[in-house]
Amino acid sequence: MMSRSHAAAATVVFALALPLGAAAQTGDLIVEKKTFEMPSYTTAGGVTIKNVKIGWEAAGTLNADKSNAILVTHFFSGTSHAFGKYATSDAVPGYWDAIIGPGKAIDTNKYYAISSDTLVNLNAKAPNVVTTGPASINPDTGKPYGMRFPVVSIKDFVNVQRALIESLGIKKLDAVVGASMGALQAYEWAASHPDMVGRIVAVIGTPGADPYLIGWLDIWAEPIRLDPKWNNGDYYDKEPPLAGLAAALKIITLHANHWEWAAKTQAGAADAGKDPGQALDNKFKIQATLDTAAAARAKTADANHLLYLVKANQLASADPSKIKAPALVLYSPTDVVFYAPFVEEVAKRIAGAETGTITGPNGHLNGVLAIAQAADKISAFLAR
Amino acid sequence: MMSRSHAAAATVVFALALPLGAAAQTGDLIVEKKTFEMPSYTTAGGVTIKNVKIGWEAAGTLNADKSNAILVTHFFSGTSHAFGKYATSDAVPGYWDAIIGPGKAIDTNKYYAISSDTLVNLNAKAPNVVTTGPASINPDTGKPYGMRFPVVSIKDFVNVQRALIESLGIKKLDAVVGASMGALQAYEWAASHPDMVGRIVAVIGTPGADPYLIGWLDIWAEPIRLDPKWNNGDYYDKEPPLAGLAAALKIITLHANHWEWAAKTQAGAADAGKDPGQALDNKFKIQATLDTAAAARAKTADANHLLYLVKANQLASADPSKIKAPALVLYSPTDVVFYAPFVEEVAKRIAGAETGTITGPNGHLNGVLAIAQAADKISAFLAR
Numbered sequence: 001m002m003s004r005s006h007a008a009a010a011t012v013v014f015a016l017a018l019p020l021g022a023a024a025q026t027g028d029l030i031v032e033k034k035t036f037e038m039p040s041y042t043t044a045g046g047v048t049i050k051n052v053k054i055g056w057e058a059a060g061t062l063n064a065d066k067s068n069a070i071l072v073t074h075f076f077s078g079t080s081h082a083f084g085k086y087a088t089s090d091a092v093p094g095y096w097d098a099i100i101g102p103g104k105a106i107d108t109n110k111y112y113a114i115s116s117d118t119l120v121n122l123n124a125k126a127p128n129v130v131t132t133g134p135a136s137i138n139p140d141t142g143k144p145y146g147m148r149f150p151v152v153s154i155k156d157f158v159n160v161q162r163a164l165i166e167s168l169g170i171k172k173l174d175a176v177v178g179a180s181m182g183a184l185q186a187y188e189w190a191a192s193h194p195d196m197v198g199r200i201v202a203v204i205g206t207p208g209a210d211p212y213l214i215g216w217l218d219i220w221a222e223p224i225r226l227d228p229k230w231n232n233g234d235y236y237d238k239e240p241p242l243a244g245l246a247a248a249l250k251i252i253t254l255h256a257n258h259w260e261w262a263a264k265t266q267a268g269a270a271d272a273g274k275d276p277g278q279a280l281d282n283k284f285k286i287q288a289t290l291d292t293a294a295a296a297r298a299k300t301a302d303a304n305h306l307l308y309l310v311k312a313n314q315l316a317s318a319d320p321s322k323i324k325a326p327a328l329v330l331y332s333p334t335d336v337v338f339y340a341p342f343v344e345e346v347a348k349r350i351a352g353a354e355t356g357t358i359t360g361p362n363g364h365l366n367g368v369l370a371i372a373q374a375a376d377k378i379s380a381f382l383a384r
Numbered sequence: 385m386m387s388r389s390h391a392a393a394a395t396v397v398f399a400l401a402l403p404l405g406a407a408a409q410t411g412d413l414i415v416e417k418k419t420f421e422m423p424s425y426t427t428a429g430g431v432t433i434k435n436v437k438i439g440w441e442a443a444g445t446l447n448a449d450k451s452n453a454i455l456v457t458h459f460f461s462g463t464s465h466a467f468g469k470y471a472t473s474d475a476v477p478g479y480w481d482a483i484i485g486p487g488k489a490i491d492t493n494k495y496y497a498i499s500s501d502t503l504v505n506l507n508a509k510a511p512n513v514v515t516t517g518p519a520s521i522n523p524d525t526g527k528p529y530g531m532r533f534p535v536v537s538i539k540d541f542v543n544v545q546r547a548l549i550e551s552l553g554i555k556k557l558d559a560v561v562g563a564s565m566g567a568l569q570a571y572e573w574a575a576s577h578p579d580m581v582g583r584i585v586a587v588i589g590t591p592g593a594d595p596y597l598i599g600w601l602d603i604w605a606e607p608i609r610l611d612p613k614w615n616n617g618d619y620y621d622k623e624p625p626l627a628g629l630a631a632a633l634k635i636i637t638l639h640a641n642h643w644e645w646a647a648k649t650q651a652g653a654a655d656a657g658k659d660p661g662q663a664l665d666n667k668f669k670i671q672a673t674l675d676t677a678a679a680a681r682a683k684t685a686d687a688n689h690l691l692y693l694v695k696a697n698q699l700a701s702a703d704p705s706k707i708k709a710p711a712l713v714l715y716s717p718t719d720v721v722f723y724a725p726f727v728e729e730v731a732k733r734i735a736g737a738e739t740g741t742i743t744g745p746n747g748h749l750n751g752v753l754a755i756a757q758a759a760d761k762i763s764a765f766l767a768r
Contacts, residue, residue, distance in 0.1 A: 045661055151664060211650040212643035215670040219638060222631045226610040247606045254603060259596035259723055266595035277429055277535060277699050280691065284698060286599040307664065314668060315661050336720060339643055 029084035029093070029101045029108065031057040033128045036116065036164040044159070047150035050139045054160055055130030056080055056116035059101065060108035066170045070106055070382075071161065072096065072115035073178030073185035075368065076309060077122050077252060077297070079129050080115040083108075086128065096179070098372040105375040106382065111174065116164055118157040118185075120149075120309055124302035134233060134304035146304060147233035153315040154181070158188045162196070172196050175382060179203040179367045180337070181309075184316040187346075190325045191318040199326040201378055203358070204367030205338050206346045207318035213337065214314045216255065221310045223247030224303045233304050242295075245303040249294035258334050258363030262286055320349040327353040328381040330374050332366035334359075354381065413468035413477070413485045413492065415441040417512045420500065420548040428543070431534035434523045438544055439514030440464055440500035443485065444492035450554045454490055454766075455545065456480065456499040457562030457569035459752065460693055461506050461636060461681070463513050464499040467492075470512065480563070482756040489759040490766065495558065500548055502541045502569075504533075504693055508686035518617060518688035530688060531617035537699040538565070542572045546580070556580050559766060563587040563751045564721070565693075568700040571730075574709045575702040583710040585762055587742070588751030589722050590730045591702035597721065598698045600639065605694045607631030608687045617688045626679075629687040633678035638670075642718050642747030646670055704733040711737040712765040714758050716750040718743075738765065 033055050041052040057080050062069060072082045075095075083100035085093045099105040100113050120133035134149040165173065176186040176197055183205025190197045191207065209217065224230050227244025235241060269276050270288035283291070327350045331343040347353040356377050360370040417439050425436040441464050446453060456466045459479075467484035469477045483489040484497050504517035518533040549557065560570040560581055567589025574581045575591065593601065608614050611628025619625060653660050654672035667675070711734045715727040731737040740761050744754040 147664060151661060153661065210643055210647055211668070211670045212638070212641075212646035214668045215638045215646060215650070215674060218668075218671045218674070219631075219635050222634065223607060223610055226607055226628055226631055228612050244610055247603075247610055250606065251603050254596070254599045257596075259594055259726075262596035262599060263594055266599070276695075277537065280531060280535060280695055284595070284598045284602075286595045287602045290599060290602070311660075311664055342643075 028088070029059055029097075030088070031059055031081075031084035031086065031094070033057050033080070033086070033130070035130045036167065038160065038163055041156075041160055041163070043150050043152055044155045045151055045153075049132065049150065052119070052132045052160060053130050054117050054119065054132065054164065055128065056114060056164060057084070058112060058114040059084055060110070060112040062112040062168065062170070066168070067172065067174065068110065069112045069114055069165070069168075069170045069173050070175045070177060071165065071173050071189070072100065072106075072113060073157075073161070073176060073182035074115065074118065075178070075180035075182050076313065077249070077301075078182070079121060079123055079126065080117045081128070082115045083113060095368055096371055099375050099378060105379040106177065107379075111382075114165075114168075116161055119152050119160055120305045120312065122302070122305050122309055123300045124305050126300040131305075133302070133308055135236065135302045144236040146236065149304070149308065151311055151315075152308060153312050154184045154188045154318070155192065157312065158185055158192065161185070161189075162193060165196070172198060174198045175201060177201040177203075177378075178205075179371070180205050180364065181313055184208070184313065184318070187318040187320065187323065188316070190327070191320070191322040194322070194324050197325045199328070199381070200323070201328045201330065201381065203330045203371070203374075204332055204335055204364055206342045207320050208316045209314055210342055216337070217310045217314050220248050220251050220255075221307050223251070224307060227303075230303055233307075235303070241303045242298050245301055245306065246291070246294040246298040248303075248306055249297045249301065250290045253290055253293055255337060256364040258336065258361060258365075260334070260361035261363070264361055320346050323350045326381070326384070328378065329353050329355045330358055330367065330377070331355070332358050332360070332364060334366070335364040337364040412472070413443055413481075414472070415443055415465075415468035415470065415478070417441050417464070417470070417514070419514045420551060422544065422547055425540075425544055425547070427534050427536055428539045429535055429537075433516065433534065436503070436516045436544060437514050438501045438503065438516065438548065439512065440498060440548060441468075442496060442498040443468055444494070444496040446496040446552065446554070450552070451556065451558065452494065453496045453498055453549070453552075453554045453557050454559045454561060455549065455557050455573075456484065456490075456497060457541075457545070457560060457566035458499065458502065459562070459564035459566050460697065461633070461685075462566070463505060463507055463510065464501045465512070466499045467497060479752055480755055483759050483762060489763040490561065491763075495766075498549075498552075500545055502565075503536050503544055504689045504696065506686070506689050506693055507684050508689050510684040515689075517686070517692055519620065519686045528620040530620065533688070533692065535695055535699075536692060537696050538568045538572045538702070539576065541696065542569055542576065545569070546577060549580070556582060558582045559585060561585040561587075561762075562589075563755070564589050564748065565697055568592070568697065568702070571702040571704065571707065572700070574711070575704070575706040578706070578708050581709045583712070583765070584707070585712045585714065585765065587714045587755070587758075588716055588719055588748055590726050591704050592700045593698055594726055600721070601694045601698050604632050604635050604639075605691050607635070608691060611687075614687055617691075619687070625687045626682050629685055629690065630675070630678040630682040632687075632690055633681045633685065634674045637674055637677055639721060640748040642720065642745060644718070644745035645747070648745055704730050707734045710765070710768070712762065713737050713739045714742055714751065714761070715739070716742050716744070716748060718750070719748040721748040
């Protein structure tokens with residue numbers, strides 16, 4: 001989930017660029033967090049993890065032949081909370097509430113929408129997130145794994161989701177739909193489990209990270225390794241490396257956005273009484289915005305989980321030529337995380353793939369914040 | 385200067401993307417480092433610094449009326465070493481040797497080319513760099529300034545250059561020419577000292593940093609603040625914060641480049657025997673490339689100087705409407721530091737400005753590595 005503080009932090013960044021109501025469309029859809037457990041899971045790299053848990057939530061009703069399920073896979077800093085609210089008093093609904101719910105593009109009057117937390121989910125400390133990763137207790141030692149947790153990849157995220165789906169008796173998903181790291185998972189589903197995927201909607205992502213993005217992901221991780229409180233990943237009985245984690249989240253927040261957002265909303269000094277020219281510590285507005293958002297987000301995140309997520313994304317490598325399912329590929333032309341030429345090339349390698357763009361001032365984040373633009377396109381694609 | 389190790393580090397990154405000889409055009413031009421001293425300098429912010437020194441080097445001959453001088457201003461991680469070699473045995477010449485020297489676009493048979501180290505130059509420990517900044521000894525205390533050094537801006541860099549120029553008896557520069565932070569300085573020269581500037585060639589830069597770039601500059605600085613060895617800037621009698629400094633240089637190196645370079649040269653694992661999927665520490669090639677280059681560059685750089693340079697760039701704010709000198713504005717369409725739309729808009733605000741592009745796989749760095757493309761354009765502009 002997005003906890004209150006996480007959601008509040010996201011709001012700090014998102015609200016600045018958003019027309020009122022664009023992200024915070026209120027719905028009456030109420031969802032409940034559930035937990036899926038596996039006694040053990042063996043990673044694609046061959047390491048067995050005991051007692052694997054992930055959280056999930058759903059809306060709509062699974063039909064008699066269990067053929068109407070749509071899986072929603074989440075982005076790097078996201079959770080299963082893609083649609084609805086946990087309670088009507090929640091400040092904001094799930095991140096893609098604009099397109100998922102009763103009567104919406106992914107119509108939960110028709111489809112059974114399901115979304116799960118990934119392994120090594122970033123927000124390990126958020127009260128409604130259920131995930132297994134370095135912060136989890138290793139049943140063999142009674143202590144957190146830390147850096148002894150095995151490397152996992154997008155393939156592993158999908159394998160665990162598959163076990164969840166099969167536990168519900170679902171043999172084939174009508175669709176897998178996701179943004180950014182969620183798109184990596186959608187491509188992986190279609191390439192590796194072609195018989196289980198009816199179609200995919202891959203938003204602001206490619207099947208694998210290009211070398212420039214692999215370099216950037218490494219830079220996202222760097223501040224954590226520099227924080228002495230990280231202590232090679234062993235900090236669970238001490239103060240966590242919040243400064244390094246917040247710095248990592250700053251980079252991610254800025255990288256996922258765009259100069260147009262900053263130019264429109266972030267000009268000038270943070271504090272009119274503290275001229276940035278007068279002291280090194282006097283901040284510009286954009287610095288303060290990033291610092292505030294990152295510090296809030298760091299509270300519910302785990303630093304080791306971020307490192308493992310970075311690796312999982314670096315390793316993503318679904319083969320687009322193996323994708324036979326119909327694909328709708330949506331991208332932001334101003335994205336500086338997954339650059340448009342890569343997305344366009346991938347779409348060409350998937351037989352019959354349809355493409356579309358999502359525009360706005362937020363670069364990569366257009367795929368989350370401005371997804372309503374693509375509602376009709378998604379709806380029509382699903383109806384085919 | 386670029387010391388041997390600094391030049392070698394630059395070569396690591398640059399050579400990967402370069403056709404042979406594009407940056408390393410050998411010339412026989414030999415330059416000598418000199419030092420310019422001021423008993424004191426008062427910053428734009430009103431603080432007086434005693435005993436200010438900057439290094440400079442020149443080629444060509446100043447004519448009788450001292451009207452043929454062209455000032456070359458350097459980029460963020462650069463030095464005055466823009467052209468020629470210190471000795472014929474140097475591995476590489478100055479960074480813009482392709483366009484500066486006898487018979488070249490900036491023809492030192494005709495012009496007196498002069499280039500100086502800025503205040504707070506990044507490469508404070510390089511043997512041929514002369515600069516004044518936080519690593520300098522404060523004559524009043526006998527100790528390094530550290531974070532007690534006053535904030536300086538591009539305006540201060542230009543003011544000190546102006547004192548150097550005036551010390552040579554030059555009343556008006558034929559041109560000011562620079563890339564990136566060098567362009568910030570060229571715009572500042574033309575806007576603040578219109579009677580002293582005949583024309584400017586501003587390459588891959590705008591007169592000021594936009595809010596998105598201000599945010600990125602803050603992120604460049606962040607790893608240094610996270611390194612406990614930074615110690616709030618007091619490390620001159622201890623081990624310097626090399627890890628934080630190297631991490632900062634990693635970000636800068638990747639940010640200044642482009643996905644096309646990475647896709648062409650950086651795919652795959654760093655070490656065929658160490659699958660990145662098998663261990664968190666097993667690196668991809670791009671990680672190793674950045675780590676190697678950054679560690680080498682960190683040896684001659686100073687962490688506090690980087691923080692002060694970040695602030696100086698964030699504060700840049702020359703007013704393009706005050707620029708009356710003819711301007712040639714060259715940019716890289718794939719630049720993700722100074723985005724093309726900002727450069728194009730600035731050019732429109734300068735009366736009669738001419739524009740041109742420099743292309744290649746290196747994004748922002750095309751303005752350094754591929755400057756030879758613009759040689760004829762620069763030559764024609766200077767001849768007008």
